[in-house]
Amino acid sequence: MSFKKIVVLLVFISFLYSCESKVYVAEIPQIIPTPSSQTINEGYFLLENPIGLSYDDTFKISGDFLRKYLQKGNTIQLTDNDDIQFLLDETIENPEGYKLSIQPFKIIISAKTDQGAFYAVQTLRQLLPPEFENGSFSDISTSLNTSKNASIQCMTITDAPLFQYRGMHLDVARHQFSVDFIKQYIDAIAMLKMNTFHWHLTDDQGWRIEIKKYPELQEIAAYRNETLIGHYSDQPHQFDGKRYGGFYTQEEVKDVVAYAQSQHVTVIPEIEMPGHAQAAISAYPNLGCTGEQVDVAQKWGVFEHIFCSKDDTFDFLEDVLDEVIPLFPSEYIHIGGDEAPKTNWKRCEQCQNRIKTEGLKDEHELQNYFITRIEKYLNSKGKQIIGWDEILEGGLAPNATVMSWRGTKGAVEAAKQKHNVVMTPTSHCYFDYYQSTNPEEPIAIGGFLPLEKVYGFNPIPSELSAEESKYILGAQGNLWTEYIPTEDHVEYMVFPRILAMSEVVWSKNENKDYTNFVKRVENFNKRLDVLDINYANHLYEIEGELISEENKNYYKLYATLEDKTIYYTLDGSPVNLFSHTYTKPIPITESTKIKAAVFDTEKRLGNVFSETINYHKAVGKKITINKTPHKSYSGCGPEGLINGISGSDSRYGDKEWLGFWGEDLEIVIDLGENMDINTIKTRFHNVQGQWIYAPSEIFLEFILDDGSKLTDKITLNNDNSNDVIDLDYTIPKPKNMGIKIKTIRLNITNYGTIPDGKQGAGQKAWTFIDEIIVN
Template identity: 65%
Template sequence: MNFKKNYILLFLLIACLSCKKSEVKAIQAQIIPAPNSLKLLKGQFLLSSETHLIYDEELEPVVAYWKSLVTSVFGLNTGKSNIIRFVFDDAIQNPEAYRLNVKPEEITINASSSKGAFYAVQTLIQLLPPEFANGSLNTDGIYIQNLKIEDEPRFSYRGMHLDVARHMYPIDFIKKHIDMLAMLKMNTFHWHLTEDQGWRIEIKKYPKLQEIAAYRDETLIGHYSDQPHQFDGKKYGGYYTQDEVKEVVAYAQERFVTVIPEIEMPGHSQAAIAAYPQLGCTGEQVEVATKWGVFEDIYCAKDETFDFLEDVLDEVLELFPSKYIHIGGDEAPKTRWKTCDNCQARIKSEGLKDEHELQNYFITRMEKYLNSKGRQIIGWDEILEGGLAPNATVMSWRGTEGAVEAAKSGHNVIMTPTSHCYLDYYQSDTDDEPLAIGGYLPLEKVYSFNPIPEELNEEEAQYVLGSQGNIWTEYMPTEAQVEYMAYPRILAIAEVNWTKSENKNYENFVTRVENFHRRLDVLNINYANHLYEIEGGMTSENGRSFYELTTLTKGKDIRYTLDGTEPTLNSEVYTSQIPITESVKIKAAVFNSEKQLGKTFTQTINYHKAVGAKITIDKEPHKSYPGSGAEGLINGISGSDTRYGDKEWLGFWGDDIEITIDLGKEKKIKSVETIFYNANGQWIYIPDGVQIGFLNSKNEIVFPFVEQLFEPITRNTWGINFDYDEWFITRYIVFKIRNYGVIPEGKQGAGNKAWTFIDEIIVN
């Protein structure tokens, strides 16, 4: 009996001892964005309730922030055993730079401003277990690897954009988003607040903006390209009160994030015109837009409109202390202005040449007003049309051409081209990805972005302030979907903006992203995990074709089959490129020693008669959409019918092109077919026409050039097919492709050059 009693007491004692918090060992330094100088040292620092804080009063705001984090883990921090020292160091010239020195008895943070000290703290947080950030860590102490970091950002502007007009998100989510920007050392939150589909900010002088402009009657179901358009029949909307806006701005300021509001003008203003029809050119009632796209009802260039916008901006300026105010300026069709008496009178009275110069007048007038209030404007690169407002900063999204033009004219530039910065594009080519606007922007392409266009010299490059990722939310109805599209690509944007090019390394970055996933898990962020997916590609050598498989993560096996069956742990391990001599269906997946980690990769290869042939194009594809080069058009692989930016699609902007395929010798063929992308919302149109001709080895015409007709293939693709009744002999196949031209009024992208996207040319 006594034995049993003593046994129970011993068990309880052991149980109580096991409840004691344990110390957490130091974790490997895997910081995002990568510091520009990091040296690992021997030893560790023990962070605990005994750690003492010493600081210079200039850095006290950051010390208070750090205290709040530490207190949530260890309780009140009153110890004396070791030290974290915050040192104000005015010898550090860049206010965002810092030095972090971790030694066994002391951590020293040097900075010349609270902002620099704050970024040092964010680095320090990433040296701690992920659970530290949300206060869920249960421990008596945390060991931190000794190291020395000297760090500063590459660019002064490091931004993320969020559109809340198409879909709106709660204030708590906006704060969560800002927390992550701060962790990643991003300093700007571009809040896109007004659109055709909704007005999201309270303006007290104009209550109909809240009553009418903030709500649409219904919302488009499915993709814009789906025809006929379907709607959900449900009223949607809302707005942020001025008190809520103040709350967000204050929250961001505490984390050294500047909030820049965007109030769209003169285009993307249909919601405001729905509330106040007199602001439009016709004066007629319109509805808040219920589908996506560009609309012809834009602000009229009359005094009443300018009075309205100045009143709106007066209230906006009271809420946002930012140096910059974004005024949009993009996608403003001139259709209404061309037939508007008020606009034509304005053109005449101001001595303007046309409606494009009227847009410049509109933007310049609003800029002067904001300059008079001590602020500067940012606009999308369309503000270059008709001349650039004197002090404007250009946000270049239609490639880099606008940025180059602006920088060469001495204007500041923020880079955000669709090709590398639009996070509403698909990030994987797997079929089960959630619906997105289109395009293809994988993590590696985001990471590869260099915000300095190669056309700029060293002096002109100084006008590039940095870059920004954009999240347009037509197809993101929930917070979880926003996070899925943002992460982990936002990590790449953070490193593009912070880390010097010579210190970037994609393989190392992928390792850090894989580690960072645990941090995202703890913070309850719904990220996309494509690290265990496989990339494949065809290569040709001396007339022979091979297929290569790669994956992002190291230390794992790729196993594959060639007969279309699912790969298993018993399947062949990929070690070198696979010879391709016939049509096959490859399936592959990433495995560790126990199980499959990622999704199964599938690639069908159509080994037709042009695979491995010689191909030339008389124009280079646009540098943003080079695909796999010309050879990618005859590699036996067809691109996605929903992601025109993948490596199988070649994009040309406004160019007529001529393609010649040399089969190497005369061959017997019967048909030639190819496919073009059609996504008018992204300014991609099928060509104005395509001709195909055939020549023999002596360059004699076998068949004269014939105009081919287009046939719809899917909702996004149209094809042509030259199919002759009998076999014939040819060596050279020549395509002459006429670009759609300048997009006319009334169509998506009006006034801009159309894109041509072409995929696999199949010869049988």
């Protein structure tokens, strides 16, 4: 045994038998994503100077990464000994799998490939103190009296990913971010054992990649004259009057791709077609159907200026792809294919001639022709295409991979046709959605996607058989940046939801547990602090819900971390350590304003939770709806419409609003007894830029105590610019006669198909309804 190992052994024995020693403190393993298996063994590995690191060229990327990581801030003196050793193990079945063995005097990383070893290094990284992230853990020495040594619990970890595609997306067309930040984004992807960066480079609001053959893409398409201020739904629209834009040179792109390869991350570029092309058309008007000069888009949404299907357009796109392909060694080129309004195609003589000459049925088949023609070209260059699920419309291109974002229907359809699929539905994967109901949250596009919902995502649709499920390659989180102008804001929207997504795509389902996960997130936040990452910390926030039991109503509070103490008040007064301690659901018999917060022994840890309960006559009664709310906007379910709690004025995706897509509704409220009722109030979202339209017609029916019915029809004005349309109905009663009502029925007619010229033209409109207040 070497002298160093004898010294370490003596120190270790001293550590075990000295109750006063505080020198060596092992980190309890709290790894994200959680490994396939981990066995805790007796003892500790003490990281002391000098330390040996041994690897050959088989593990060059992973070995070099660990070497640089340990040497940050001159923390560690490295030798060529084998204290930490990389070993080739051909018996490991999964090429991305690894085995990590931590022993008292040795760490062995076993893998079949450098990629597998790289993921072992990322696990080892999380077993070291967070200060290693920036080199501030600088007291490593051989001295027995050192005040700071790194000790790692002895353990054996055997690990491999659940899915082969584990990705994160970033839109740089709406807002552009520096090359340095893109590298930091890739750092985060690699740290969490994800392997794909989907780089969205072109859209209506900007073209962000240099194409040397077409310089006006850089000079014109890369810049917009001004940008929308506030939210799209804010009326009237306001603009900042400032020119905005930029692009990545091909040298910068090469630099980013090489950097990603150094961390086993594949970069997939997205060049949008045939839709989201207004920026390109602004530079080269002949690429559109009308030939008219248009500006780079200055607000968000879907635009009618899409690529024309004439040969000149294909010549342009093939030239663009000829410059893109050499920059990206990835198997895939993402060609978009989503949200392409066919308005101009329907009016375009050249597009209509294309439909006739190619024997196509309609404009949807023309889109299939467009995608298939591009696919054949890319295939001839050794590339495969991947596109959003709209590429299914009109028939799927022969070898295409589908990225399913509009729910799971597209994924099921593609998998049943034996096409590969990447799951990225808005319901669980859109990180531009709000992640908290806190009114202080920064502006987001809409929707509501909390950490727990991301964590609960299962990428395998239940409709698929075991054989069909093999076509689900994996999943990715998407970040669209219409409302995310800064790098800090990007980090805030991504973290910690990327932690949940990493576990969705890596960890076995039987190893997943949300309660355990959030404890690991709390620990991981210390690492993010050292990395100076601006994460959203909602771990100490409170959620609540009204529950009904035996005709009595209670309000139940939840803390994300179960080992925390909740204090609350019921009169709207400030909450502190002297307030009520929450131990069980709170009885609710009247209108109440609850305030609550999580505390430790000394101070409040999170934001103050506040909920106003409007205790009306239908609260806690029986309600049925003839349609199931859309799973992306299911709120608290039907009972949420009569729980006394109104939804947000602006966030239709919170848990109080219910969303239905293109469906007529029948809502029945059974009051359980005859009641004297005077008014019915509710409200509907009317954010038409988000495809949400208040209904124009509502039919009301009341069943009276004598069994007779009282009916009425209400017409709402939904053609105005108000984000919310109110229904405030007073029940007409015969003079000097009382009327008692037991049952209330609302028949709500969906707006129907969105008309031409509006966002989402041709699509079904959404209906969003809030609390139904009965008094």
